[in-house]
Each structure stands twice: as structure tokens, then as C-alpha cells.
Amino acid sequence: MKKTNCKKARILCLELLDDRLNERGKKALFSHLSACPDCASFYRQTKKVKQLMVALPTPELDPSFNSLVRSRIERREKELPHRIPFFPLRRRLAFLIIPLVMLVFSFVFFLHKKPVESELLRLYRQQHYIYTLQNPLISNDSAVKMLLISGQE
Amino acid sequence: MEKDFLEEKDEILVQRSKNGDKEAFDALVQRYRLPLFRFVYHCIHKQEDAEDITQESFVKAYLSLSQLKNNSLFKTWLFRIALNLIRDNKRNEKKKPTISLDSYIEEEGKDPVAEAEYEDGYEEEAESEDNELLARLRMEISALPMELREVIILRDLQGFSYEEVAKMVGCPVGTVKSRLFYARQILREKLAPFLKDEEDEK
Numbered sequence A: 001m002k003k004t005n006c007k008k009a010r011i012l013c014l015e016l017l018d019d020r021l022n023e024r025g026k027k028a029l030f031s032h033l034s035a036c037p038d039c040a041s042f043y044r045q046t047k048k049v050k051q052l053m054v055a056l057p058t059p060e061l062d063p064s065f066n067s068l069v070r071s072r073i074e075r076r077e078k079e080l081p082h083r084i085p086f087f088p089l090r091r092r093l094a095f096l097i098i099p100l101v102m103l104v105f106s107f108v109f110f111l112h113k114k115p116v117e118s119e120l121l122r123l124y125r126q127q128h129y130i131y132t133l134q135n136p137l138i139s140n141d142s143a144v145k146m147l148l149i150s151g152q153e
Numbered sequence B: 001m002e003k004d005f006l007e008e009k010d011e012i013l014v015q016r017s018k019n020g021d022k023e024a025f026d027a028l029v030q031r032y033r034l035p036l037f038r039f040v041y042h043c044i045h046k047q048e049d050a051e052d053i054t055q056e057s058f059v060k061a062y063l064s065l066s067q068l069k070n071n072s073l074f075k076t077w078l079f080r081i082a083l084n085l086i087r088d089n090k091r092n093e094k095k096k097p098t099i100s101l102d103s104y105i106e107e108e109g110k111d112p113v114a115e116a117e118y119e120d121g122y123e124e125e126a127e128s129e130d131n132e133l134l135a136r137l138r139m140e141i142s143a144l145p146m147e148l149r150e151v152i153i154l155r156d157l158q159g160f161s162y163e164e165v166a167k168m169v170g171c172p173v174g175t176v177k178s179r180l181f182y183a184r185q186i187l188r189e190k191l192a193p194f195l196k197d198e199e200d201e202k
Helices: A002-017 A023-035 A037-055 A065-079 A089-112 A119-134 A140-152 B003-007 B010-018 B022-044 B047-063 B071-093 B101-108 B112-119 B125-143 B146-157 B162-169 B173-201
Strands: none
Touching (some): A002 A023, A002 B173, A023 A037, A037 B146, A065 B022, B022 B071, B047 B071, B125 B173, B146 B162, B146 B173
16 A cells, blocks of 8 residues: 555656645655655655756856847858749649640540541441341340351351 | 847747847847856757857748748747757767867866856855766766757756657657656666765764
């Protein structure tokens, strides 16, 4: 039971250090810390580490920092202003529209164009048509069979 | 620089900078140069590189200002740019030989942290013990994995909220909390023997 409370207490310690603990949580935590020396030590050490973090010294910044930034920006702007982007908007649109038009065109073109028939197939169709005209009662399958037989003869 | 620029909100200064007002951008540089430098320095521990990265962050921010949709988020956006530059710097460093902090101290015969504190006139025993702790803490922070280091510096050193840190490092708030937990645990464990001595003395 105590282990669970200690684990929870350590999480509450970190929340307290981040100012994210409500009054109820604080009350529960402090009552545990007063009874548990390990957790109390944990809280003190973690708090100390956080205080030390805030106190970490930082070297002085170059006093001419602002002017260095300004000159760097000016230098960069001189390199960039007349550069034409590789893919300007017009070019991008062209790359998009042209293939689309070609696709639509080829689709329409192939859809309407009649397929080129072979001469043999054309003759066969002609014969089949004539045969069915002459023999309207005959079924399509029988007509094909007759044509094939006559062809072989 | 005009006085009222220094008191203006970020949104107004950013909008003016977008409209070509360089004085407004100067005010932003003035406002964030120290916190940004502090963050970058404690991530990489090299003054020259830290200054270079800080300057470059402002330059990149200026040149990409039009990409910032929400002017009030300038601060988190700026720190995000700096973080990306730090990560690039880290990647490039792997290709170059590095000098450890310990060898620097041995070769030069001085600890820059202790030296800085001495120059400020710290003479009392309690404060010199703190200086030692600070030097150790700095070493332990630099030994942390980068993803833990970023989070603990942004949260504990810079005072950003969990949500702001999450936006800067590009991960969920839950991930930030767990990284922070591990980072603090590692630092506490490493410094525990020295902190324990302090408690015993008291």
C-alpha cells in the first residue's frame, strides 16, 4: 500500500513543481511527505535541481548582436530578390493542364474512332449479314456454322 | 529603437515586420535574443555556435515571416526554428571530431562556469558549493539524450508550458510529460550524492 502511495506521491511532487497541483492534491502530498522521509528527500532534491536549472549561468551575448543579425538579413536578401522560382505558378499550371488536355483528347479520339478491321473479318461480316438476310429463320449459331462449312468447301 | 516598440505586443510587431518595417523586427530581436541564446547555449554548450545559431534563427524567421499565419505564436515558432537548427548542428557534428567538456577543463585548466562565477565575485562557501553543483548539473544536462535535453531546458530553464513545449518539439503533451519525468529523474539520480551531502550538512 505504501509503495503505491510513494509512486503516486512522486508524480504529485513533479506536478507541484510545475504549479499544476490543486489544493486537494497539495494537502494529500504534504501529508504523505510528512510521514515518508524517502519521498520528502525526493521532493527536496528534485526541487533543488529545478532551482539550479534556473540559476544556470549563460555567457554574455555579443553587444553587436542586433547589427550582426541585420547585416546577415541584408546579405541574404541581396542573394534572393531576383531569383525566379523554379516552379512559378504558370509553369505549375502548365504541367498540370497539358497532360490533362492530352488525356481528355486521347480518350475522346479513341472512343469515337472505329477500330481498323482486318479484311478477312470484314468479308466474314458481310457474308454473315447476307446469309442471315437470305435465311431469316436460321439462328445466329447455325448461320456461323454454315459459313464456316462453306468456307472450308 | 522607439520606446513604444519595446512595449508593443508580438502580434503588432510581427504584422509591421511583414509589412516591411525593419525597426519592428529589430524590436523582436531585442526582445527574444537573450532567451533564445540561453536556450541554444544550454542545448549545445558552445558559445560561438550558439551565437551563430541564434542569429541564423532570426534571419530564417525574418525571411519566412509570410509563412507565419498566427502572429501571436511568433515566440514558439522562433524557438521551433532554433530547435531545428540545433538538430542540424548536432547531425553535422557527428561528422566532425568533438572535444568533451572534461578534456576542455583539463587542457585549459579552468571551468568556464566556475570562472564566470568567480568573476562575479562569489566568495562565500555556500555559493561556491552551488557553483560546483551548477558545473555538475551542466555536465549532466549535456550528457542527456537530445530529446530529453530539449524538453527539460524549454520547461525548467525557459519556463514554457507543456503545450508550448509540445508545439516546439513537435510531439504530444503526454510525450513531453514523460520525457520531462525521465530527464528530471536522471538528473536527480546523478546529482543525488552531492545534494545528499548538502542535506547532511544542514
